[in-house]
Amino acid sequence: MTATRIISALAVGAALLWGTAAQALTQEEIGNLQGPQRQKILEDGARKEGKVTIYSGMIVDQALRPITEAFMKKYPYIKAEYWRADSNKIVQKILAEARAKAITSDVAESTSLSEPLIKAKVVLPFNSPELDAYPVEYRDPRRLWGATRFSYFGVAYNTNAIKAADAPKTYEDLLDPKWKGKLAWREGSDSGNLLFITNIIMHMGDQKADAYFQKLAQQKIVNFTGSARTLVNNVMSGEYPMALNIFLHHPVISAQKGAPVAALPLQPVPSLNGTVLFVKGAPNPHAAMLLIDFILSKEGQSTLEAANYLPAHPDASTSPVLASIIPKKAGLKENFITPQTLFDLNDKAETALKKYFKN
């Protein structure tokens, strides 16, 4: 008698739970949605959510604002908000939010944030039909990220201060005493001086790299703390004659507008891909998936192309002015550094940085 009652009570309870689960999907389920109903479920859910927040490393006026505006044009009922910061600041913020159980971000996008976020278990796997169009190396086997854009790194110099003929051609040329006090690089960012050091270590091997750093340290490189874009702006304005390891498309974009700056790839050209991730505990999961879809779609990727970024989508063509800095097209040697490799070599690079370039 009692047992049957308990069982029936349990059954009712389970049915109730099932019922609510069927109505409101968990975030995991939203991420894993597939099939023809997916778009409708997402749009219905997003309508209720009404907004979405992305943390991204894209430069606001060049890419982040255009892409969110295009998204809002497509889904007028979703208000897309963004917060721009460098990769490591985004990682900090999301980790802190997760720790404080106050997640604000739905989507995270930048060049070097995927591994720390995955390691901290603050992102969830997702399916996006848009990823089907991408080559397999542009997708995470765990479905935790998708590639959004490519970045090639190299030198930018002020063309008023330095003649093209005098510009360095190789990494060894950077050791020339004439550059002493004239170089700047970005401090405190994985895609800044740490990437430069990682690239050199991968290229030269530990021992030769050590010797190289020792000499490079003599050049008294300025540690710049703003974004990579700001550093290029400072090269343009003449604040620093030459900057190491900036995003090569930045000076190209500015040079096209007539700014006195030139992009200079040194071989091997380090490259990273930007990734987009689905933040665990996102307050607006439906809208988040729609935004991820949009960023990965040809339509969204085309806004990057218009901004002279280097979209990852195979069908989105790159702007012709960027041909000179894409190693494959310019016939330059490339060193593609996966998020995994960058993360694994981080400690080594950090050690070298502290040893040679601080104090």
Add this chain to the structure above:
Amino acid sequence: MLSVSGLFKQYISYDGTPGGGVFGADFALKEGELFTLLGPSGCGKTTTLRAIAGLETPQKGRITLGSRDLFDSQAGINVPMYDRDIGMVFQSYAIWPHMTVFENAAYPLQVGRKNKYSSAEVARKVKEALDMVGLGAFIHRPSTQLSGGQQQRLALARAFTREPHLLLLDEPLSNLDAQLREHMRTELKQLQKNTGVTAIYVTHDQSEALAISDRIAVMNEGKIVQLGAPKEIYNRPTSEFVAHFIGRTNLIHGDLASSAAAGSTATLATPLGPLRCFFPGAAQARSGIAVVVRPEHIRIRKAGAPVEAEGDNRLNGKLKAETYLGEIVEYVVDAQDASGGGKEFLVRTPFVQPIGPGDAVTLSFASERTIALIEA
């Protein structure tokens, strides 16, 4: 009416060292009397007043107003100041600058919890009080536009509006200029007599105290040293302190050969010769008895000049200095003692004498004006 007994309050500074205060004061007021606490600064008079008001909490003692205990350290009674039904006029007047004359005077009627007054009653009572102090015409003025004297009156009116059982006045005239002060003290006394309110008046100004009071308690170092009517305090001081503090005086020490009865006159042997003195209290034969003579009780004449009505004590000396003060003349005389040494005597008289510095003079004063400092 009001009785204060065993009042003890000592201030202790932050580092723990004991400071001033009042150390055991006892007195009782009669209905309708103007009672003055007089003494130099730091004597404890203001502390006593503030303890009665409830602004200070004494450590020991008992304060009773009528049949009601306001404070009793043993019974643990301490009526909060807002319930004591006492009016007070502060030294700074404490007129609230953000209120009008009317608002200032009406405040006690509005905030008290015991009696609720209708606004018509408030208006009537305030008008009465202001009329009483002559401020009726200023009723709607901002209080900051009042002169010092007017503020003083307003403070009085405010203290009166609640018709308190007891009025406390903390040096109310000290911030006024000399002429206004004299005028105000007459007015104050009249007001007090007309209303019949019992009042305690605190001042360090002895002439003010003498002029205004029914009785005076002279305080020094936290204790009441003499209590009595103004004439008694002035004419029969019982200690050197009171003698010096109230008016100016000449002090002489001498030896008493045989005991003197209270109220008798006896001869005291002093370095200036024998002096006949009045003993308010009985005294045993001993040395070092102090006697005082007020300067205005001494007559002065050129040595050898004809003798008019004179007191029975006589001294010879030499005139040192003469100061003409208008209504009176002040003379400083070096009285000669047996060994040829001198003692300065101050003499005040309304009559100009035909003498100059260096002249030999004779001083005379009555034995009943030569008071031995013995408590009755």
Add this chain to the structure above:
Amino acid sequence: MTTRPEVWDGSAAPMRMSVARRFGVSPLVGILIAVLLVFLVPPTIYLVQTSLFTTNFDGSFDQFTFRFYLELFTNPRFFNNLVNASIYAVGSAAVALTLGVLQAWIVERTNTPLRHYVFLISIVSLGIPSVLYTVSFLLILGKAGPLNLLLMELTGSTTPLLNVYSMWGMVIIEGIDFAPLTFLLLSSVFRSNDASFEEASMMSGAGIAQTFRHITLRLATPGIMALLILIFIRAFESFETPALVGRPGNVNVLTTEIYQSIQSTTPPNYGQAGAFSMALMLIVILLLVWYNRLSRHAEKYQTITGKGFRPRVMDLGKWRFLTAGLLVLLFIIMIGLPVGIVVYASFLPYYEGVTAKSFTQFTLANYAQVFNSQSFKSSIGNTLILGAATASLVCPFTALCAWLAARRHRGAWILDQLATMPLIFPAIVMGVAFLNVFLHMPFAFYGSLLSVILASMVRYLPYGMRYSYAGVLQVHRELEEASALSGARQATTFLRVVVPLITPALITCWLFVFLLSVKAVAAQILLVGPKSQVIAVTLFDLWENGQVTELAAMGVTWMSLMTVVSTIFYLIARRYGLSIR
């Protein structure tokens, strides 16, 4: 700082203080103490804990260790930061004082024309966010800035001669940034000196310069010394200028190192940030103790004479036009140029220094961007709410505390102590402490505007206390006693007598706390989230992101708004004859 009660009353046992009574408190005081403890204890505990535990990848505490403290001694960076911070603090204090003394003397003690405008200008400049001020000087002094261009033109050099991203750059910028506040504080020091000392010197045959050196300056020395330490402390714990000017030039100080430990390392090095914070706090405490001693000494030394005292001004004769010129020059350097270059930059499509060409490219695009941007609007809204809420919480609360303390309510001295305690937390350290509190909250609080308001409230408690105390001290005690004897209870007395009388002081308090809390970056930068962006932090981010022209447009808009607020502040202060400290 507030004065200690000289007399303690309330002891039942004469001659001896009973400890229980000394710590006994009235219920109201008890409640207020409890409120303060709720806000002060958790951040302090978390800060200490942070420095004593290793932190896991997810931010939770792991193992107890003294490692981070040991590292202070082994890490050459700590020593290096300490030396840098000291040089920087001494330097900027010297610059600020020189400018401040000069202005204060000219304004207070001479008949220089235009002198009264310095007050207005100084107060208006209080409304400019430090970030914007620093950025404007970077634009002026940078390699591409007008000064370097001018020098290159003059010397024929092909490379810029001045590198602002250096120690001297930090010193100059911070010094100029502090100058208005220094002037405001110093003017009261100069005002309190009796002019007859100077007149006596002139009668003895000394000239103006000699009088200034031997009399004016000597008399003001204790006041100036105390102020010097105050500016030193503020520079020592400042964040904006070292972050924007020092870091790019590899000149790091303790505050930027703390910021970097948290924001630029993955995972954040909370332990190092904690240990550095504790070290910084210790230094600030020592300096504050020293300051308190000196300022107490300075008060004794002050020569305020009695009633109707009004210092007279010195007639400089024709020299007064020179001093007027000096004031104008200082105005141009301290306000004209920085505001000018920001306004100029706000009209440019992209920033590339001051060139003839750029004037032809003027555009309103940045303003359009700013006014259409939702995030800018919410940033303005958040900032106004933050400032208003901070001031509205701090001022009434400190007014009550100050009144209880000034009237020596039992236990109120504890209130006084607690409310001034946040002074020992440098802004960035307070950020670290509150960050850890909010991260450990059981519910979602981190990143909310309310969390930023709470931290800001605690930060500005001491400032509120200072204003309120000054206001309460102006109220003669007898005004309250008269009310009590009229039959009013304490609450009635407080509301009907005390509050109306300290209202002018409270208004000044409100505006001052408002201006300070919306101006600062350091206390908020670690706490704000996308939902709680505030102007100063947004400006900081825009600079780091390279959006200089938008930053300028936003800065100009905000400055205009704040100029209105600070002008109101100035007018009220003048109306009520309040001293602005």
